[in-house]
Amino acid sequence: MDSEMTASTDLLRIHGYASLQPGPRLIVLGGVHGDETCGTAGIERVVSALDDGSLQLLRGQLTLVPVANPLARRLLRREGERNLNRLFRPTAPGAEPADYEARITDLLCPLLDRHEVLLDLHSFQSEGEAFAMIGPRDNQGPLEPFSRAFEEGQLALHLGTPRVVEGWLDIYAAGLAQRGQAADEAALAFGWGTNEYMRSRGGYGVTLECGQHQDPAAPDVARRAILSALRLLGMIEPDPAAAPPRAPSLLRLVSVVDRLHAEDQFVREWATFDPVARGEPIGVRADGSMLHAERDGFIVFPNAEALPGTEWFYFAVESDRDLTRPAPALSRAWSR
Incomplete structure (x- = not known):
């Protein structure tokens, strides 16, 4: 075009x-x-x-x-x-x-x-x-x-x-x-x-x-x-x-996993925020190796159609952040 x-x-x-x-x-x-x-x-x-x-x-x-x-x-x-x-x-x-x-x-x-x-x-x-x-x-x-x-x-x-x-x-x-x-x-x-x-x-x-x-x-x-x-x-x-x-429940992204090959496949159809336990299988690589959860957490943005070399899914864990409470003041690094 x-x-x-x-x-x-x-x-x-x-x-x-x-x-x-x-x-x-x-x-x-x-x-x-x-x-x-x-x-x-x-x-x-x-x-x-x-x-x-x-x-x-x-x-x-x-x-x-x-x-x-x-x-x-x-x-x-x-x-x-x-x-x-x-x-x-x-x-x-x-x-x-x-x-x-x-x-x-x-x-x-x-x-x-x-x-x-x-x-x-x-x-x-x-x-x-x-x-x-x-x-x-x-x-x-x-x-x-x-x-x-x-x-x-x-x-x-x-x-x-x-x-x-x-x-x-x-x-x-x-x-x-x-x-x-x-x-x-x-x-x-x-x-x-x-x-x-x-x-x-x-x-x-x-x-x-x-x-x-x-x-x-x-x-x-x-x-x-x-x-x-x-x-x-x-x-x-x-x-x-x-x-x-x-x-709300607050999560923190901790890792991203790329799809390396068109034959990489999820073990099942994942939805965003599906919980997984440490060691649970998530996907199978083209060479047959199994990809397991690194720890207890949540699948985020799984994309079964991801192109090789791009993000396949993100992994998140519970966050300790509190949205209701302001943090100690910091001096501004800029002016508007």
Whole structure:
């Protein structure tokens, strides 16, 4: 496909709403991956409610992007030319965008720069319940320095999912080392998605995995999450009937296993968050060797269709993190 043609014919549709009263600046993305349609449907429902007046923005600014990757959506596949949720950084000044997704990133990055909170809506290939993904705890380390973990955790808590998962960039760096690749700045940059970019700009963000791609309930999971975020931030009227959020189960990603050969097979059909016991068989390699669970834990994002050399599944364990309690204050490593 001619990327110049697609670049000239695709449009990035952006809905912007600004109250006359100052307040938080929230951006919601859907369709970062083209085969994940629930976020788009949830956003469209919120757009309709705002446009017909049944939902009122009381303060702050709200930006809604129903389809963040138009090419991938037209093709109804995860990627257009590459994964938009990797290497999510603007093109260097004076350089030409390397591909279609780089052109999209060059439009989305300045848009994210004008906001302080991101909700990125996704879905996944295997069966499983909706869950939220958050970034690191407050830290001043070299990988992903951060000082808004409590706010980010509160957003995840109020989305109402039964589980929250942490540890993405740490495990991405570990995956590089596992493949014998240097975890240098250039390699780690490819692990950057929308949330990592937002955190690097002084904001914070949560990825909501709304369920399996075809789950008919997933669009409403997305819609409710947008409304929950708006209520938490005081941007719309509170719901007097809403119960306090229940503490979710919190998991930490600890490893990623790649599919090495097209003949690598799971021993059964796994769903995200299926529990496994230490030593339990998970898959069989092409050479007949059995892959066992390294410890008690949970399967995350199993992908029986993964291409050789890409992520086959992630492994998670229970986390000791408490989303309800702020950590000791850290000095900010940046200003906005």
